[in-house]
Amino acid sequence: LGMLLIALAVNAASPIEGLLERIDKGASRKFVIEQVKSPVDFFELDQKGDKVVIRGNNYVSIATGLNWYLKYHAGIHLSWNGMQAELPEVLPAVKLKERHETDMKYRYDFNYCTFSYTMAFWDWARWEKEIDWMALHGINLPLAMVGTDGVWFNVLSKLGYTKEEINEFIAGPGFQAWWLMNNLEGWGGPNPDSWYKQQIALQQQIVKRMREYGIEPVFPGYSGMVPHNAKEKLGLNVSDPGLWNGYRRPAFLQPTDPRFEEIASLYYKEMNKLYGKANYYSMDPFHEGGSVAGVDLDAAGKAIMQAMKNNNPKAVWVAQAWQDNPRTPMIEHLEAGDLLVLDLHSECRPQWGDPASEWCRKGGYGQHEWVYCMLLNFGGNIGLHGKMDALIDGFYDAKADVHAGRTLRGVGMTPEGIENNPVMYELVMELPWREHRFTRDEWLKGYVYARYGVEDEALQQVWDLLGNGIYNSPKEKIQQGTHESVFCARPGLDVYQVSSWSEMKEYYNPQDVIEAARLMVSVADKYQGNNNFEFDLVDVLRQALAEKGRLMQKVVTAAFRAGDKQVFELASQHFLHLILLQDQLLGTRKEFKVGTWIEAARSAGQTQEEKALYEWNARVQITTWGNRVAADQGGLRDYAHKEWNGILKDFYFMRWKAYFDYLACVLDGKQPEELDFYTLEEAWTKETGFYSSIPEGNTVVVAKNIFEEVF
Numbered sequence: 001l002g003m004l005l006i007a008l009a010v011n012a013a014s015p016i017e018g019l020l021e022r023i024d025k026g027a028s029r030k031f032v033i034e035q036v037k038s039p040v041d042f043f044e045l046d047q048k049g050d051k052v053v054i055r056g057n058n059y060v061s062i063a064t065g066l067n068w069y070l071k072y073h074a075g076i077h078l079s080w081n082g083m084q085a086e087l088p089e090v091l092p093a094v095k096l097k098e099r100h101e102t103d104m105k106y107r108y109d110f111n112y113c114t115f116s117y118t119m120a121f122w123d124w125a126r127w128e129k130e131i132d133w134m135a136l137h138g139i140n141l142p143l144a145m146v147g148t149d150g151v152w153f154n155v156l157s158k159l160g161y162t163k164e165e166i167n168e169f170i171a172g173p174g175f176q177a178w179w180l181m182n183n184l185e186g187w188g189g190p191n192p193d194s195w196y197k198q199q200i201a202l203q204q205q206i207v208k209r210m211r212e213y214g215i216e217p218v219f220p221g222y223s224g225m226v227p228h229n230a231k232e233k234l235g236l237n238v239s240d241p242g243l244w245n246g247y248r249r250p251a252f253l254q255p256t257d258p259r260f261e262e263i264a265s266l267y268y269k270e271m272n273k274l275y276g277k278a279n280y281y282s283m284d285p286f287h288e289g290g291s292v293a294g295v296d297l298d299a300a301g302k303a304i305m306q307a308m309k310n311n312n313p314k315a316v317w318v319a320q321a322w323q324d325n326p327r328t329p330m331i332e333h334l335e336a337g338d339l340l341v342l343d344l345h346s347e348c349r350p351q352w353g354d355p356a357s358e359w360c361r362k363g364g365y366g367q368h369e370w371v372y373c374m375l376l377n378f379g380g381n382i383g384l385h386g387k388m389d390a391l392i393d394g395f396y397d398a399k400a401d402v403h404a405g406r407t408l409r410g411v412g413m414t415p416e417g418i419e420n421n422p423v424m425y426e427l428v429m430e431l432p433w434r435e436h437r438f439t440r441d442e443w444l445k446g447y448v449y450a451r452y453g454v455e456d457e458a459l460q461q462v463w464d465l466l467g468n469g470i471y472n473s474p475k476e477k478i479q480q481g482t483h484e485s486v487f488c489a490r491p492g493l494d495v496y497q498v499s500s501w502s503e504m505k506e507y508y509n510p511q512d513v514i515e516a517a518r519l520m521v522s523v524a525d526k527y528q529g530n531n532n533f534e535f536d537l538v539d540v541l542r543q544a545l546a547e548k549g550r551l552m553q554k555v556v557t558a559a560f561r562a563g564d565k566q567v568f569e570l571a572s573q574h575f576l577h578l579i580l581l582q583d584q585l586l587g588t589r590k591e592f593k594v595g596t597w598i599e600a601a602r603s604a605g606q607t608q609e610e611k612a613l614y615e616w617n618a619r620v621q622i623t624t625w626g627n628r629v630a631a632d633q634g635g636l637r638d639y640a641h642k643e644w645n646g647i648l649k650d651f652y653f654m655r656w657k658a659y660f661d662y663l664a665c666v667l668d669g670k671q672p673e674e675l676d677f678y679t680l681e682e683a684w685t686k687e688t689g690f691y692s693s694i695p696e697g698n699t700v701v702v703a704k705n706i707f708e709e710v711f
Contacts, residue, residue, distance in 0.1 A: 014033070014059070015059050015063075015135070015209075015212045015213045016028075016033050016054075016059055016062055016063060016066070017033075019063060019066070019132050019135065019136075020066070022083070022084070022128070022129075022132060023078065023083070023084055023085060023087070023132075024084060024085055024086060024087045027087050030051060030052065030087060030091050031051060031052050031053070031054055031066070031091075032048050032051045032052070032053045032054070033053075033054055033055075033062060034053060034054070034055040034056075035055075035056065035057070035058070035059075035062065036055055036056065036057055037057065038057035038101075040057070040101050040102065040103060041056075041057055041058070041060075041061050041101060041102050041104075041105075042056060042057055042061060042099060042100065042101035042102070043055065043056040043061045043062060043064055043065025043068065043099070043100055043101075043433075044056070044065065044097060044098065044099045044100075045065060045068065045069050045073070045094045045097065045098040045099075046094055046097045046098075047093050047094045047095075047097075050090055050091075050093075051091075052069060052073075052091045052093070052094055053094070054066050054069060058214050059135065059212075059213045059214050060107075060135055060138060060139070060140045060213060060214055060215060061138070063132075063135035063136050063138075063213070064135075064136065064137065064138040064433065065100075066136065067136035067137065068098075068100065068433070069094070070085070071426075071446075071450035072446060072449070072450055073091075073092050073094060074087070074088070074091065074092050074453075075449050075450065075452070075453030075454065076450075076453060077422075077426075077450050077451045077452075077453075077532055078132075078133070078136060079422045079451075079532060079535075080133070080418065080419040080422060080591075081419075081422070081531060081532065081535040081589075081591055082531045082532065082535075083129045083132060083133065100433040100434075100435075101433075101435075102138075102432040102433050104408075104409065104410045104411055104431075104432035105409050105410055106140065106141045106340065106371050106409050106410030106411075106412070107137075107138045107139045107140050107141060107410055107411055107412065107429065107432060108139070108141045108142070108143075108218075108342060108371050108373065108410060108411070108412030108413070108414070109134055109139040109141070109142035109143065109412065109413055110142050110143040110413075110414065111143075111177075111320075111344070111375070111414040111415060111416055112143065112145065112177040112178075112180055112181050112282075112284075112320075113177045113178075113379075113380075113416035113417070114143075114177075114415060114416060114417060114418055115143075115145050115146065115176065115177050116174055116175060116176055116177035116178070116621070117177075117379060117380030117416050117417035117621070117640055118380055118417045118418050118419060119146075120173045120174050120176070120601070120617070120618070120621075121173060121597075121600035121601045121603070121604045121614065121618065122600065123202070123600075123603065123604070124202060124205050124206075126600075127202065127205070127206050127209075128209065131206065131209050131210060131213065131215070134215065135213050135215065137425070137426075137429040138429055138432065138433065139215065139413075139429070140214065140215050140216060141215070141216050141218060141280065141318075141410070141412075142210070142215060142217065142218065143217075143218045143220075143282055143318075144203070144206060144207060144210065144217035144218060144219055144278075145176075145177075145180060145219070145220050145282075146199055146202055146203040146206055147199040147200045147202060147203030147204075147274065147275070148176075148180060148203075148219070148220045148271075149170050149176060149191070149195075149196060149199060150196045150197075150199055150200040150203075150274060151267065151270045151271045151274060152166070152169070152170055152267075153166055153170065153196050154270040154273075154274075155263075155266055155267050155270050156169065156227070158266060158270075159234060159263070159266070160233070160234070161227070161233070164190070165227075165233075167186070167189050167190030167191055168185065168186045168189070168190070168227075169185050169186055169227045169250070170185075170186065170189060170191060171184065171185070171186060171187050171188050171189055172187065172188020172189040172190075172191060172613070172617045173188065173191070173195065173601070173604065173614055173617050174188050174601075174614075174617030174618060174620065174621040175187050175188040175617070175621065176188075178244070178247075179250075180220050181284055181287040181288070182223065182225050182241065182249060182250055182252070182284070182285060182286070182287055182290060183244040183245075183247065183249060183287060183288060183290075184244055184247035184248070184249065184250075185227065185228060185247070185248060185249070185250050187247060187626065187627075187630075188617045188620070188621075192607075192609075192610050192613070194606050194610065195604075195610075198604070200274055203274070203275060204274070204275065207275050207276070216278070216279055216280055217275075217278055217280070218278065218280040218281065218282050218318050219271060219275065219278040219280070219281055219282070220281070220282050220283070221268075221281025221282060221283045221304070221307075221308050221315075221317065222263070222264040222267040222268065222281075222283070222304070222307055222308070223283035223284065223285040223304055224252045224253045224254075224255070224260070224285050224300065224303070224304060225250045225251075225252065225253070225285070226238060226250060226251050226252070226253045226263070227250060227251065228240075228248055228249070228250055228251050229251075230251050230253065231251065234259075236251075236253055236254075236257055236259060237253070237254045237256065237257040238251035238252060238253055238254060238257075239251065239252045239254060239291070239292075239293065239294050239295050240252075240291070241286060241290035241291045241292075242289075242290065242291040244288065244289065244290075244634075245626070245630055245634030245635060245636050246626065246627075246629040246630035246633055246634030246636075247626070247630055247634070249290060252285060252286070252290075252295065252300075254294075254295065254300075255296065255299045255300045255302070255303030255304075256296070256299060260303055260307070261303075261306075261307060261310070264303075264304075264307030264308075264310075265307065265310065265311070268307070268308075268310075268311035272311070277311065277312045277315075278312070278315065279312065279314055279315055279316065280315065280316050280318050280340070281308050281315055281316075281317060281318065282317075282318045282319070282320075283304055283308075283317055283318075283319065284319060284320050284322075284325055284326070285300065285304070285325075285330075286324075286325060286327065287320075287322070287325055288322065288323060288325075289323070292327065297327050297329040297330040298329050298330065298332075298333055300330055301326075301329075301330035301331055301333070301334055302333070302334070304317070305317055305334055305338060305339075309338075316337070316338060316339065316340050317334075317338060317339045317340070318339075318340045318342065319331070319339060319340070319341050319342065320342050320344050320414070321341050321342060321343050321344050321351045321361075321365070321370075322344045322345070323359075326339075326341065328361075331365075331366075331368060332366060334368070335367075336367035336368060336369070337369070339368045339369070340368070340369050340370065340371065340409070341365045341368050341369070341370040341371070342370070342371050342373050342412060342414060343370050343371060343372055343373055344373050344375055344414050345359075345373070345375040345414075346372045346373050346374060346375075346391075346394055346395075346398070347374045347375070347376065347387045347390050347391040347394055347428075348375065348387060348390070348475075348477075348478055349478060350372075350394060350398070351364070351365075352364045352365065352370060352372070352398055352401075352404040352408075353401060353403055353404045354394070354397065354398070354401075354404075356475065356476075358478065363403070364403055364404045364407070365407065367407070368407060369407050369408075369409040370404070370407055370408060370409065371408075371409060371410040371411065371412045372394070372395050372398055372408060372410070372411050372412070372431075373411070373412040373413065373414040374391055374412070374413055374414065374415070374424065374425075374428040375414050375415060375416070376413075376415050376421065376424055376481065377415035377416050377417045377418070377420060377421070377481050377482070378416050378417075378480040378481035378482075378499070378501075378502075378639075379416055379417060379481070379499060379639045379640040379641065380416060380417025380418075380420075380622075380640050380642070381417070381420075381481055381482050381484060381498075381499075381640070381641060381642070381643075382420060382482070382485070382542070382592070382642055382643040382644065383420075383481070383482025383483060383484060383485060383543065383546070383643070384421065384466065384470045384471065384482065384513070384539065384540070384543045385421060385424075385470065385471070385473065385481055385482035385483065386421060386423065386424040386427075386470075386471035386472065386473065387472065387473045387474075387475070387477075388424075388427065388440040388467060388471050388472050389440055389472055389474075389475070390473070390474070390475040391424075391427060391428060391431075392427070392431070392437070392438065392439075392440065392443075393437070393475075394475075395411065395431045396437040410432070411428060411429070411431050411432045413425055413428055413429065416481075417640075419591060422451075423447060423451075423463075423471065424471070426447065426450075427443065427447075430443075440467050440472065441464070441467070444460075444463045444464070444467045445460070447463065448460050448463055451532050451536070452527065452530060452532055452533050453530070454527075456523065458519045458520075458522060458523045459519075459520075459523065461516075461519055462516045462519045462520055462540070465512045465513075465515055465516045465519075466512070466513070466516050466540070468512070469508035469509060469512040469513070470483070470508045470512070470513055470543070472508075473507050473508075474507060477505055477507050478503055479502060479503045479504045479505060479507075480499070480501050480502050480503055481502070483504055483507075483508075484497055484498035484499065484502055484504060484641070485498070485546035485549065485550075485643045486498075486546070486549050486550045486553050487546060487549050487578070487579050487582060487643065487648060487652050487656075488638065488641040488642070488643055488652055489638070490637065490638060490655065490677050491655055491656050491658075491659035491660075491677075492659075493557045493560065493561070494557065495553065498638050498641050499638055499639045499641065500635030500636070500639065501635070501639075510547035510550070510551075513540070513543050513544050513547055514544045514547060514548075514711060516540050516544075517540045517541045517543070517544035517707060517711070518707065518711065520533075520536065520537045520540050520541065520703075521537070521541070521703060521704055521707045524537055524700045524703060524704055525700065528699075528700045534589070534699045534700065535589060535591065537699065537700070537703050538585060538586065538588060538589050538592060538699060538703065539592075541585060541703050541706065541707060542582060542585060542586060542592070542643060544707075544711070545578060545581060545582045545585065545706070545710065546582070546643065548578060548710055548711070549575060549578045549579070549582075552571060552574055552575045552578060553575055555567070555571040556568060556571045556572050556575055556660070559571050560663050560666075560667065563667065565664075565667050565668075568663070568664070568667060569664070572660040572663075572664075575656065575660075576653060576656060576657060576660070578710070579648050579649070579652060579653045579656065580648075580649060580653065581706050581709070581710065582643070582648055583645050583646070583648040583649040583653075584645075584697070584702060584706070585702055585703060585706055586643070586644060586645035586648070587645035587646075587695065587696045587697060588695050588696065588697045588698070588699040588702050588703075589695055589699065590693050590694070590695050592643075592644055592645055593644060593645045593646055593691070593692070593693055593695070594622075594642065594644045594645065594646035594647040594691050595645070595646055595690075595691030595692045595693040595694075596693040597618055597622070597642075597644070598615055598618050598619070598691050599691070599692075599693045600618075601614040601615050601617060601618035602614060602615050612688060615688055616685060616686070619684065619685040619686075619687070620685045621640050622640045622641065622642045622647065623637070623638070623641075623647075623651060623681050623684060623685055624636075624637050624678065624681050624682060624685060625637055625638075625639050625640060628678050628682075631678060631681075632678055637678070637681070646691045650684065650689075651681070651684050654680065654684070655677065655680060655681070658675060658680060659675060662675055
């Protein structure tokens, strides 16, 4: 093929060697790693004697090949629920050389929200696993926003802001995503000095490892954001983008202001000093409804671009296509190659030019290159969900499109929260490496072996049921993420969705989920100790219990409306009992425990005061989200609800019990005081009661007992 074979023996310091040793000590001796020059990204699986050869053009391609081998040749799936595995003494041989290549230059990762909903309190140990996960999944272009608060602290200090003023601007650990997307100021703070120091040190470790792999970090660039009082404080010419769900937004520095270039330059200088120059910068002015009144969008786009190019002439602006952003007048006169657009919700509301999409942009992104992204998850919510057919077909349709196909340059995952629905993330990140269109059914056959290391008829039936149903939301259904659990909803008689923007509609048969759970339980003894199986057993049974809860809640409402006290009492008690069973089931896995989240938050603090602040951030984010105005009028409450052990028992159970007690009084002919839910909810956010992250009970035993009792 005319390629120059270098076959570099990768030395002990190589990131692939380190990756293999972290997966399983001694694993690096079982592989031969070869790096080969190539004009396209590729990997090959081959055999030399008793050693498996992984060949590729760079470290990320090689890691992708390693993951492909582990999944499809060894039946080992490294996933968020387990990044280590015991490799066999002699690896299964690659009988026939296998090659995969891609012309999708970019494989993108992360949404700003991921950094708050999932990663707000991660330490280096957790980040190290994630960067390995990224390399294994072919990701070479991730957003890297940790420690951007330290950059802003330094910039504002140099502009004359006091520490107190800076901390009124920078959000707390649980809410930095929305601050950096220009949505709000200060909420969740003020941050202690130690926070900035540790985040800077953490980002330096993250970026160092990414660069060792050859992964290009995308840093938040300068988008014109300044504190809301920049006009009074600095005499700047700013526009007011208005409110976001009850929060005041930061101001936008007009590109015509003579100090725009100076402040942008100061920002990049401070960023470079801490983390070095990047070749990609993310900027999203006017995100999610920000007012552009009085702003020359063409001038704004050019000023933002010029400031970035002054810092690094080779740099590319990365923009999220979400709602009206990026505004057409802001990008239409920018040079091709200087802007990369993330089509943020391609599997559901694509903007690249698909005429069937309600968010279709006529002409797509014009001359600009773009990335096909799967959003999938909103608020880090727990729940089985996917749009398998829409995801697969949408990608191949975009590739084949006469206009969009010419500028399509990659695939990405842009979820608001990760560590859920691993099947969907495996699927989206394999798309660029599969040359020909394939079907969901074909792919799921391979997934069962990859996920569990076995070929099992019952497990295949499980995934046929899930793949045909809950994981195959039709293209035209536009709901935001999972079909939410009614257990997590703020109580009401006709309650349906949990978060304000969910747009849930029925699209699958709940009985299929219950049958999938029955099949999982039926083989549970056989696969006890199989980590991926036990995670999925809990997740599928959790979904089945949530389906049962939704049916039972309707019985409660019907009994209340019929004035039948006896049925109301029985049904409401049964509903509450289901919440407690759900809590018990989820307690058997650390991934489904609120204690894991809160423990990470507290561990980030060095003093008791810091631990308390971070715990409050963690608790508020997953419940009220904001203050009373933002929670209730802004609609943010329960947006990031979590079907987790601990919070089910102490928060959601408490809320539903208070409501049922209220309804019981009404049935008794009394006139009880209306419930103030926000007051009930806020009380939990202020507590500091201990929640353990340690799993409780035997997963298989608990799952079997609960299934037998409920179904």
